[in-house]
Amino acid sequence: MQLMPSTFAQIQSRNPGFHSVDHPESNIAAGIYHARSLWRLWRGSVAAEDRTTFTFGSYNAGRVPILRAQELAVARGFDPTRWASVETVARDVPRWRHRETLTYVRRIEANLGRMDARGRVVRRAQ
Numbered sequence: 001m002q003l004m005p006s007t008f009a010q011i012q013s014r015n016p017g018f019h020s021v022d023h024p025e026s027n028i029a030a031g032i033y034h035a036r037s038l039w040r041l042w043r044g045s046v047a048a049e050d051r052t053t054f055t056f057g058s059y060n061a062g063r064v065p066i067l068r069a070q071e072l073a074v075a076r077g078f079d080p081t082r083w084a085s086v087e088t089v090a091r092d093v094p095r096w097r098h099r100e101t102l103t104y105v106r107r108i109e110a111n112l113g114r115m116d117a118r119g120r121v122v123r124r125a126q
Contacts, residue, residue: 003030035059046081052112053083053105060104065096 003011008021011030018026035055041063042054058066069089070080078085083105090098116122 003027003034007034038063046083047079050081050083053109054086056108057083057086057101057105061096061098061101065093065098065101068096069093069098 003021005021008018008027008030011033012018012026015030015033018030021027021030038055038058039051042051042058046054054066066086069086072089072093073080073085076089078088080086087102090096090102114121
């Protein structure tokens with residue numbers, strides 16, 4: 001898992017058993033904790049079928065750039081609860097390295113598309 005030190009520190013303040021960002025087990029546990037927290041934050045505010053994408057997008061970029069993208073989507077008449085709207089306006093969101101986030105999300109979607117319900121790979125990458 002990759003966490004910014006400041007994100008790890010916030011998580012560690014609520015989970016004092018997490019040792020340091022450099023400690024592998026603590027880093028993985030903190031990453032899972034963070035992803036779950038984001039999953040919960042998006043509940044009810046985005047389309048159910050896009051919630052995973054919003055979760056991973058905000059894991060990569062932080063929640064604020066995604067919220068700014070949603071605001072811009074509304075201003076342009078798009079549905080802010082859909083990830084496709086976020087993708088449409090992404091390049092115009094100030095201070096967001098959107099290409100990195102969109103590539104990250106697409107890579108995860110491709111990997112998920114190769115797995116069955118139990119997480120086993122059923123199709124190899126091409």
